[in-house]
Amino acid sequence: MNPLAHFLLLTALSIPTNTLVLRSGQRVDVDGSVKIDNGRVLFRSGGALYSVSENDVDVDATRAAGIPISIQSERAGRLKVSAEEKRRLLKELEENHSGTPAPANALNVPPGPTAGERQQATQDEWAWRQQARSYEESIRRAKENLDLLEQKAAALKAHIAGLLSLGYKPDQFSYDTTQLAYTIDAIPGAELEVQRAQRAYDQFRDDARRMDVTPGWIR
16 A cells, blocks of 8 residues: 555544455454544444454455445455354454443534524524614714714805805805804714714624624624
8 A cells, every 4th residue: 555545544534334354354344434543443333332453454455345346246255254253253353452442422423403492593693683783773874964964064154155255245144154053063963973873882792792692693
């Protein structure tokens, strides 16, 4: 076996095969796959978990045994042993090479979320998204109000300047002057509303971060 192939075999998590091939030429039926981990070969046979030294396993032949071939070839190359002989062979492998069964929970996979948990997570996500949109909408409205006041003030200033250039006296456009004064006075309050809306949104995001809320829910 060339070095690259040997490296790939050593680093592979598992070898999908139904047959473990020993260097002695004997073959052992396995359940599903063979796993190589730190010089040990882990496999299940008859529902039990076994561990043997990698040096006693023909890795190339084991991997080749997992490749689909014709039924005739598979039957011709497999050593037929009785159930009693297979149990004896597995017992000898454990005794001769200090094989130790892995913990019963070694291959357990944590259960995924239940349907109720997934539904609750979806409801929580939309609740946070709706709150974020509400804060963002408050900021947009505050900025729009500020923009309207600034545009109105600019328009009144231009209008008054035009009247002055035409020779009108200030008492002839006192209404426009009063409206300009009111508008300019309202601008600081509108700026404060923008700051308050932004501050409330920042506090909301900070609270969500402290509660480990998924960042994508509040964007």
